[in-house]
Amino acid sequence: MTDVPEKDETGKVVMLGRCPNCSKRAVRDFRPFCSKRCADLDLGRWLTGSYAIPAVETDDPDEEDHSSSSPDKF
Ligand SMILES: [Zn+2]
Numbered sequence: 001m002t003d004v005p006e007k008d009e010t011g012k013v014v015m016l017g018r019c020p021n022c023s024k025r026a027v028r029d030f031r032p033f034c035s036k037r038c039a040d041l042d043l044g045r046w047l048t049g050s051y052a053i054p055a056v057e058t059d060d061p062d063e064e065d066h067s068s069s070s071p072d073k074f
Helices: 036-048
Strands: none
Touching: none
16 A cells, blocks of 8 residues: 555554654554544544645646745745
């Protein structure tokens, strides 16, 4: 399914990210979350619309957020 090497069972190669909810280490079953709870929480946020979706107003349809915007760059 994925090419991401992960062997958390042996604790050798773990390329899982962090839970966007609580910054804990994500687990395979619920990634990118650390647990079902966090996954559900996140899903709930989506459903309730609490998620703040940044309105990106781009005139060019070709440019799709390729360059990370740094507001406080200079
Ligand atoms: Zn979590």
